[in-house]
Amino acid sequence: MRLARHTLTLIALALLVLPFADLHVLSRDPWGELGRIAQGLVLPHFSSVESPLSAIGLTVAVALWGTLAGMVMGFPLALVFSRSRCVRAGCAFVRAIHELFWALLFLQVFGLSALTALAALAIPYAGIFAKVYAEILEQTPTAARDALPEGTGRLSRFVYTELPLAFAQLAAYTRYRFECALRSSVLLGFVGLPTLGYQLESAFREGRYFEAGAVMWLFYLLIASLPWWAHRRLVPLLALSSLFLLGPWPDIDASLVWRFVSQDIWPQPLLAGDISGLIDWLRDIPKLLPVIANTLLLGLLGSVGALLVALALWPLASHHFGNRLTQAAGKGLLIFLRSTPELMLAFVFLLLLGPSLLPAWLALALHNGALIAFLVARHADNLKLDMDGLPASGKLGYQLLPRVYPGMLALLYYRAEVILRESAILGMLGIATLGYVIDDYFQTLMFDVAFLLLLITAGLNILVDAGARRLRPRGIQPS
Numbered sequence: 001m002r003l004a005r006h007t008l009t010l011i012a013l014a015l016l017v018l019p020f021a022d023l024h025v026l027s028r029d030p031w032g033e034l035g036r037i038a039q040g041l042v043l044p045h046f047s048s049v050e051s052p053l054s055a056i057g058l059t060v061a062v063a064l065w066g067t068l069a070g071m072v073m074g075f076p077l078a079l080v081f082s083r084s085r086c087v088r089a090g091c092a093f094v095r096a097i098h099e100l101f102w103a104l105l106f107l108q109v110f111g112l113s114a115l116t117a118l119a120a121l122a123i124p125y126a127g128i129f130a131k132v133y134a135e136i137l138e139q140t141p142t143a144a145r146d147a148l149p150e151g152t153g154r155l156s157r158f159v160y161t162e163l164p165l166a167f168a169q170l171a172a173y174t175r176y177r178f179e180c181a182l183r184s185s186v187l188l189g190f191v192g193l194p195t196l197g198y199q200l201e202s203a204f205r206e207g208r209y210f211e212a213g214a215v216m217w218l219f220y221l222l223i224a225s226l227p228w229w230a231h232r233r234l235v236p237l238l239a240l241s242s243l244f245l246l247g248p249w250p251d252i253d254a255s256l257v258w259r260f261v262s263q264d265i266w267p268q269p270l271l272a273g274d275i276s277g278l279i280d281w282l283r284d285i286p287k288l289l290p291v292i293a294n295t296l297l298l299g300l301l302g303s304v305g306a307l308l309v310a311l312a313l314w315p316l317a318s319h320h321f322g323n324r325l326t327q328a329a330g331k332g333l334l335i336f337l338r339s340t341p342e343l344m345l346a347f348v349f350l351l352l353l354g355p356s357l358l359p360a361w362l363a364l365a366l367h368n369g370a371l372i373a374f375l376v377a378r379h380a381d382n383l384k385l386d387m388d389g390l391p392a393s394g395k396l397g398y399q400l401l402p403r404v405y406p407g408m409l410a411l412l413y414y415r416a417e418v419i420l421r422e423s424a425i426l427g428m429l430g431i432a433t434l435g436y437v438i439d440d441y442f443q444t445l446m447f448d449v450a451f452l453l454l455l456i457t458a459g460l461n462i463l464v465d466a467g468a469r470r471l472r473p474r475g476i477q478p479s
Contacts, residue, residue: 003409006471007307008182014304017297022432023361026354033352040209041216047210049199050267052218054245054279059195059222062188062241063181068239069118070125073175077126078133079158087130087447095127095462098419099184100343101435101454103191104442108264109257117188119182132173165245171232179226183341186219190343190428193474197344198389202346223333223339224263263440264450285449288437292456293434299420299464306419307412310376314408317377320385320400322394334377337370341430342422350429360426360433372411380404413472417465424457 067370073436077087104118110116143427144161189197196219203212230238267276315321337345342363349359385399427435441450 003406006409010300010304011021014301017300020293020302021361022298022356023358024285024354024356025358030352035351036207037209037212037348037351040211040213042213043210044214044217045210046214046218047216048208049218052215055194055196055199056218056222057245058114058193059182059185059197059243061245062121062195062236063178064235064242065246066118066121067125067174067178067186069122069294070129070177073122073126074129075133076161078137081130081134082138085210091127091130092126092333092462092465093458095131096421097124097454097466098421098435098457099124099440100187100191100425100428101457103188103193104439104450105454107191108442108447110250110252112192113193113248113250113252114193117185117193120188121184125177125181129174133170133355136166136169136173137162143201146196175230178230179223181313182223183320183339183474184225186342189345190347193284200344201347202478204351213472220336220339224364225337226417260447264447267448267452270434281448288453288456291427291434292460293359293436294424294431295420295457295460298360298364298423298426298433299416301361302368302423303331303412303416305361305365305371306415307408309365309367310408310412312373313363313370314373314380314404315392315396316378317374318380318400320395322381331374331377334374335372337366338374340367342367343426346426346429346431350431357431360423360429361429363426365423366420368415372415373409375411376404376408379407410472413468416468417461418462420461421457442462 006460022024030424036387048056073090077091080087081091090279099120101115102123104462106116106119110119140162143158144165148161185195186197187199189195189199190201198217200215200219203209203215235258267281269275269281313330313334317327319327321327322330345367346360346363349362353359353362353448380400380403381402383400385395387399390399424434424438427433428436430436430441434453438450438453438457441453
């Protein structure tokens with residue numbers, strides 16, 4: 001009943017705020033545009049893609065080294081995560097800011113270089129690795145550790161009892177995070193870095209859908225072939241060879257970096273100690289409530305939409321329903337939707353439907369709903385049915401849904417922070433959320449206002465994450 005109240009409350013809130021959302025279709029010919037995009041996907045022109053191997057190589061190199069750097073920074077933090085409030089707060093802050101926002105920040109210092117991309121991935125990933133690694137280590141069985149003689153050092157206990165037991169889970173999560181880094185590396189092309197995303201954004205924006213379809217297929221093939229080319233035995237060779245693709249490295253002027261960090265991103269009245277001037281500076285900032293409200297509104301609608309999409313799609317991929325053909329089609333649909341980043345989906349929907357919250361809502365709901373549905377279907381496949389001969393509706397309503405729904409709702413609350421981060425970043429496509437204003441202030445070199453908005457974005461994400469942890473069903477650890 002508690003989970004039912006949670007669900008009904010979320011849906012009621014979404015229905016209550018729905019009239020305030022701008023969900024209008026502003027395109028003259030959305031179906032015609034959709035047909036042209038579909039034609040480009042069915043008949044891709046691979047020959048028209050400029051330097052595909054270079055773009056793929058840079059995408060992989062940034063993802064791999066960004067993940068490795070985040071792991072190296074995050075693992076030591078995980079060891080003290082539960083004992084240090086400062087570490088937890090710092091990790092919460094850096095992971096609350098989207099990778100593209102970090103990229104916008106580092107672009108001002110390092111320019112369009114691989115160093116910008118690596119820093120944009122490594123810093124938030126360090127906070128994510130620290131949190132998840134700490135949770136994995138905390139769940140490690142303590143029997144082996146308790147059997148050690150008294151006086152055994154902390155390092156010895158960790159190396160000989162905790163790490164071996166947790167290594168498989170740590171490695172599995174690292175592989176998953178690398179897959180996420182590939183998607184993020186593609187998205188960095190939307191801010192000008194020459195990854196696959198740069199060619200994709202250019203082709204879509206200019207209406208070259210046959211070329212855009214080819215780039216999309218290259219991305220999907222890259223993700224689908226990940227288990228083969230990113231095998232653990234090949235990672236050292238892959239890391240060394242991809243290192244040469246990251247250059248040339250920018251010339252870094254330490255004095256300019258220090259000036260940016262210590263002066264440019266802070267209000268001048270604050271640095272001068274001018275309180276009245278600081279108040280005037282705050283008054284000059286445009287009204288932020290509409291974009292903040294749109295960000296929260298889109299986050300709520302995206303969360304409820306993801307739940308409804310997950311409820312509708314997970315049976316399609318479960319072996320308890322349909323036949324092998326329908327199950328394969330369902331799994332293919334879920335892999336397609338969860339592998340396509342929200343920003344890419346929103347960009348396509350924006351071309352189809354025009355600039356409103358509707359493209360962003362559809363992108364958030366489909367991507368996150370498919371991700372949740374994929375995990376729920378995998379969980380349902382491990383369940384044994386107590387009664388045979390039930391129709392599909394009986395199996396769904398009486399045997400499977402009551403058993404998988406707590407985990408589904410827990411996954412939704414786990415994704416709540418991510419959905420809000422994506423809601424903010426979708427503003428870079430022209431949608432009226434915080435990302436739209438942040439991108440505008442970075443382009444006009446008003447770094448102090450842009451940094452303030454980044455702090456607001458991080459604060460909203462931390463609050464939503466804290467609320468989601470309170471609402472999350474107890475005792476549920478989604479895989």
